[in-house]
Amino acid sequence: xxxxxxxxxxxxxxxxxxxxxxxxxxxxxxxxxxxxxxxxxxxxxxxxxxxxxxxxxxxxxxxxxxxxxxxxxxxxxxxxxxxxxxxxxxxxxxxxxxxxxxxxxxxxxxxxxxxxxxxxxxxxxxxxxxxxxxxxxxxxxxxxxxxxxxxxxxxxxxxxxxxxxxxxxxxx
Amino acid sequence: xxxxxxxxxxxxxxxxxxxxxxxxxxxxxxxxxxxxxxxxxxxxxxxxxxxxxxxxxxxxxxxx
Numbered sequence: 001x002x003x004x005x006x007x008x009x010x011x012x013x014x015x016x017x018x019x020x021x022x023x024x025x026x027x028x029x030x031x032x033x034x035x036x037x038x039x040x041x042x043x044x045x046x047x048x049x050x051x052x053x054x055x056x057x058x059x060x061x062x063x064x065x066x067x068x069x070x071x072x073x074x075x076x077x078x079x080x081x082x083x084x085x086x087x088x089x090x091x092x093x094x095x096x097x098x099x100x101x102x103x104x105x106x107x108x109x110x111x112x113x114x115x116x117x118x119x120x121x122x123x124x125x126x127x128x129x130x131x132x133x134x135x136x137x138x139x140x141x142x143x144x145x146x147x148x149x150x151x152x153x154x155x156x157x158x159x160x161x162x163x164x165x166x167x168x169x170x171x172x
Numbered sequence: 173x174x175x176x177x178x179x180x181x182x183x184x185x186x187x188x189x190x191x192x193x194x195x196x197x198x199x200x201x202x203x204x205x206x207x208x209x210x211x212x213x214x215x216x217x218x219x220x221x222x223x224x225x226x227x228x229x230x231x232x233x234x235x236x
Binding site: 089154155162169170 | 197
């Protein structure tokens with residue numbers, strides 16, 4: 001009886017681990033989609049309402065999805081608490097907070113960091129161009145992430161279960 | 173000779189084949205090769221113990 005219970009525990013644990021890892025891929029695709037939405041909102045804030053950056057970040061963060069909220073809210077928090085911080089530095093902190101929650105590759109971090117470098121330094125038109133460029137880059141990144149998700153999500157689900165079955169077979 | 177071991181080795185074989193297929197489909201040929209190698213070596217370790225037993229018995233029969 002104890003043997004069967006242990007085998008079940010191992011099997012369930014490994015399956016859960018596999019599903020958990022596979023969900024990361026889904027989360028990444030969603031993140032890039034919502035980041036594009038967030039940037040569109042930021043564009044509106046800059047273009048039409050001329051909102052100052054800390055306030056704009058906070059507004060966008062509140063309105064956008066929970067996954068990419070961290071990035072905007074952390075940047076807004078840094079800008080508010082540290083008066084000497086530039087917008088780029090605040091954005092960088094936001095990226096650091098985001099990558100702690102969702103695993104990002106170096107290339108994706110660079111796309112986001114590049115956006116931060118031009119942030120708050122130039123005139124409105126340049127800002128809008130920067131946002132448009134970043135959105136286009138994020139679209140490419142999203143397509144790549146979707147491809148990766150299609151490939152790897154299933155793999156991790158099956159792999160988790162198979163690993164559990166393998167361990168059970170070895171230990172039985 | 174217990175029949176359980178045979179089933180165990182058969183199960184390892186089946187799961188190794190599944191591992192190989194999944195990893196190959198995901199485009200990770202090198203990992204699929206490693207997984208197959210690991211499966212084969214684990215099965216081999218089980219078989220080697222039995223082979224050693226068999227060898228002992230043969231030696232015993234011929235008083236070597």
